Amino acid sequence: MSPSPESSVESLVNREYQYGFVTDIESESLPPGLNEDVVRTISAKKQEPAWMTEWRLKAYRRWLEMKEPHHWANVSYPVIDYQKIIYYSAPRTAKPLGSLAEVDPELLRTYEKLGIPLSEQKLFAGVAVDAIFDSVSVATTFKETLRKQGIVFCSMNEAIREHPDLVQAYLGSVVPPNDNFFAALNAAVFSDGSFVYIPKGVRCPMELSTYFRINTADTGQFERTLIVADEGATVSYLEGCTAPKRDTNQLHAAVVELVALRGATIKYSTVQNWYAGDAEGKGGIYNFVTKRGKCAGDDSKISWTQVETGSAITWKYPSVILQGDRSVGEFYSVAVVNGKQQADTGTKMIHVGRDTRSTIVSKGISAGQGNNSYRGLVKVLGRASGARNYTQCDSMLIGNRCGAHTFPYIDVQNPTAAVEHEASTSKIGEDQIFYLKQRGLNTENAISMIVNGFCKEVFKELPMEFAVEAQKLLGVSLEGSVG
Amino acid sequence: MLEIINLHARVGDKQILNGISLQVRVGEVHAIMGPNGSGKSTLAQVLAGHPAYEVTAGQATFQGRDLLDLEPEERARAGLFLAFQYPVEIPGVSNAYFLRAALNEIRKARGQEELDPIDFMDLAEEKLKLVEWGPDILSRAVNAGFSGGEKKRNEILQMAVLEPTLAILDETDSGLDIDALRIVAEGVNRLRRPDNATVVVTHYQRLLNYIVPDFVHVIAAGRIVRSGGRELALELEAKGYEWLTEAVPA
Numbered sequence: 155m156s157p158s159p160e161s162s163v164e165s166l167v168n169r170e171y172q173y174g175f176v177t178d179i180e181s182e183s184l185p186p187g188l189n190e191d192v193v194r195t196i197s198a199k200k201q202e203p204a205w206m207t208e209w210r211l212k213a214y215r216r217w218l219e220m221k222e223p224h225h226w227a228n229v230s231y232p233v234i235d236y237q238k239i240i241y242y243s244a245p246r247t248a249k250p251l252g253s254l255a256e257v258d259p260e261l262l263r264t265y266e267k268l269g270i271p272l273s274e275q276k277l278f279a280g281v282a283v284d285a286i287f288d289s290v291s292v293a294t295t296f297k298e299t300l301r302k303q304g305i306v307f308c309s310m311n312e313a314i315r316e317h318p319d320l321v322q323a324y325l326g327s328v329v330p331p332n333d334n335f336f337a338a339l340n341a342a343v344f345s346d347g348s349f350v351y352i353p354k355g356v357r358c359p360m361e362l363s364t365y366f367r368i369n370t371a372d373t374g375q376f377e378r379t380l381i382v383a384d385e386g387a388t389v390s391y392l393e394g395c396t397a398p399k400r401d402t403n404q405l406h407a408a409v410v411e412l413v414a415l416r417g418a419t420i421k422y423s424t425v426q427n428w429y430a431g432d433a434e435g436k437g438g439i440y441n442f443v444t445k446r447g448k449c450a451g452d453d454s455k456i457s458w459t460q461v462e463t464g465s466a467i468t469w470k471y472p473s474v475i476l477q478g479d480r481s482v483g484e485f486y487s488v489a490v491v492n493g494k495q496q497a498d499t500g501t502k503m504i505h506v507g508r509d510t511r512s513t514i515v516s517k518g519i520s521a522g523q524g525n526n527s528y529r530g531l532v533k534v535l536g537r538a539s540g541a542r543n544y545t546q547c548d549s550m551l552i553g554n555r556c557g558a559h560t561f562p563y564i565d566v567q568n569p570t571a572a573v574e575h576e577a578s579t580s581k582i583g584e585d586q587i588f589y590l591k592q593r594g595l596n597t598e599n600a601i602s603m604i605v606n607g608f609c610k611e612v613f614k615e616l617p618m619e620f621a622v623e624a625q626k627l628l629g630v631s632l633e634g635s636v637g
Numbered sequence: 638m639l640e641i642i643n644l645h646a647r648v649g650d651k652q653i654l655n656g657i658s659l660q661v662r663v664g665e666v667h668a669i670m671g672p673n674g675s676g677k678s679t680l681a682q683v684l685a686g687h688p689a690y691e692v693t694a695g696q697a698t699f700q701g702r703d704l705l706d707l708e709p710e711e712r713a714r715a716g717l718f719l720a721f722q723y724p725v726e727i728p729g730v731s732n733a734y735f736l737r738a739a740l741n742e743i744r745k746a747r748g749q750e751e752l753d754p755i756d757f758m759d760l761a762e763e764k765l766k767l768v769e770w771g772p773d774i775l776s777r778a779v780n781a782g783f784s785g786g787e788k789k790r791n792e793i794l795q796m797a798v799l800e801p802t803l804a805i806l807d808e809t810d811s812g813l814d815i816d817a818l819r820i821v822a823e824g825v826n827r828l829r830r831p832d833n834a835t836v837v838v839t840h841y842q843r844l845l846n847y848i849v850p851d852f853v854h855v856i857a858a859g860r861i862v863r864s865g866g867r868e869l870a871l872e873l874e875a876k877g878y879e880w881l882t883e884a885v886p887a
Contacts, residue, residue, distance in 0.1 A: 586726075588688065588709060590727070591709040591710045592709050592713050592718075592719050594713040594739045594743045595739060596710050597710075599738070599742075603727065603735070603738065604727060606729070607727055607729030607778065608728065610730075611729070
């Protein structure tokens with residue numbers, strides 16, 4: 155008897171999580187819990203200037219007044235005790251700003267094992283990496299090469315000290331500290347992250363990438379990324395994440411801010427593979443992330459591409475504020491849920507400027523008892539004459555116990571705007587699998603091919619290096635260049 | 638090449654095949670005819686290994702191997718090809734990618750080297766001529782948005798690329814206009830070789846004007862009720878199926 159499509163997909167997606175190991179390294183952690191002293195201590199550990207400490211404290215006080223957004227997202231989880239989380243943990247040996255030679259060999263081995271060798275000779279040619287381990291950046295590669303073109307690519311911690319003018323001008327300008335509960339929490343306790351500045355007219359010559367790794371148990375990871383592309387600049391940025399397998403849930407509440415000035419282009423790609431918990435839904439990462447870009451200048455463009463396969467719960471809406479005239483926002487997403495995973499993800503496109511355009515392509519794949527929701531807002535303000543949006547939302551169901559939901563919100567205040575929404579739901583068919591098997595493919599490859607076809611519009615947006623990562627993740631073989 | 642002995646099969650609780658026996662040797666073309674619901678398409682699906690059908694009795698050997706013991710993909714790799722009555726759409730997967738993946742699976746099974754995309758394109762262009770198609774079809778998604786005729790032509794293209802030793806054509810003529818029928822039939826004829834064999838499942842005699850069979854079998858109520866040569870098909874066209882099927886209990 156051949157296996158049913160459900161069981162074979164489950165075995166495909168349920169393959170042992172490869173990144174679940176723990177690095178045995180001495181780390182320095184604050185005791186669990188959060189209060190003003192913890193915020194001050196984090197800031198002090200980072201040797202931050204007073205304005206930064208104040209900024210954090212203001213956020214912390216706002217956070218105390220806010221309520222966790224439990225009510226509207228289509229996810230459920232037990233109450234999080236914020237006093238049980240460790241807000242700061244760093245490998246004891248990590249030196250700020252050390253050269254690669256100074257990085258603890260145990261850490262280098264960890265990234266090596268994750269497939270991210272940090273020695274520049276071994277890296278993919280053309281990808282610079284910032285490696286973040288628990289709360290700190292442990293290494294940033296190719297910094298010197300980039301500096302020659304005036305590009306700043308460093309940890310947020312370093313940027314606060316070395317480029318305070320840039321940080322002060324843009325930090326919180328897209329996601330203000332009081333934006334939402336998790337953004338406020340992040341603003342108060344964020345410990346590191348990546349900072350990118352591309353000067354006027356510069357096309358960044360390589361892909362920039364950050365690799366996030368949570369290691370210590372009961373730690374939350376609260377990183378903050380800020381990318382600024384000055385007038386006419388272009389940059390492509392990649393983000394990858396993994397965490398060890400643990401029985402307890404861990405919180406990841408990141409903030410990513412993108413600013414594109416006049417004529418600038420930012421492409422931001424994520425392959426998210428946090429530990430998803432076991433088959434019974436025990437453990438895994440709560441991925442509650444605020445990502446937003448602002449097309450501040452005319453003719454600017456911001457494009458989000460995400461492949462979400464991990465995390466117990468994903469709550470995330472990478473958005474674009476289309477402020478400049480003729481600016482362009484894009485969102486391409488593949489979200490896979492299996493086991494007891496829950497994802498409530500989508501985007502917001504806020505059309506402010508004239509003749510702004512946005513495209514949303516969302517592909518949700520649900521297997522096992524996974525629950526996948528697309529939630530998207532398209533808002534066209536009164537001034538945004540000639541705004542255009544196209545939204546396509548496709549769901550694929552594998553088996554009978556999973557769910558797919560679509561929650562589109564459309565708010566149009568300008569009569570010349572055109573907003574299009576298409577949605578479809580399909581089931582992976584026994585007939586499709588049989589057809590491909592009859593042509594010589596085994597079940598696993600048949601399903602890969604069908605899922606790959608379903609996700610094609612999103613995968614083709616990924617940079618080559620990441621397409622390979624996505625392929626490994628989904629067990630999906632990518633289409634060749636021919637045809 | 639193919640030997641079927643007393644084959645019984647059902648789908649769910651419904652018994653459909655009630656003891657089919659058939660022998661196909663290399664170089665032969667067999668036509669399987671019969672009224673709707675007689676079991677002729679089921680026979681094709683069972684031979685290909687569709688999981689919805691359960692074999693309840695009987696045997697089938699293909700080139701000396703127990704066919705019923707093989708997974709569908711193993712049957713395909715052994716050289717058995719089914720041209721589907723209703724070819725399935727695979728959105729987002731280009732014909733070229735799909736065909737090369739299938740061909741390389743089969744080449745691996747034959748102990749041949751896999752073809753890279755460039756060599757594959759050379760081969761595919763050659764095969765496209767057989768179905769009178771340009772290369773555009775290779776970049777379209779598999780059967781997605783194809784007309785009924787295009788889907789059938791695509792089956793023959795796949796057959797041309799995969800070069801099966803045994804091709805089973807399941808109602809390949811249904812839904813074809815006369816030009817498409819000619820293209821499909823000529824394609825099949827040109828793929829005939831002394832070392833392969835073809836089984837044509839059809840309701841109508843029409844296709845057999847183009848693909849001339851060596852043997853014709855009539856199935857009714859899951860059994861072969863009459864076998865003969867080419868002339869049996871012509872007789873059926875003149876007389877219909879009733880004179881053969883009336884005698885068989887349902």
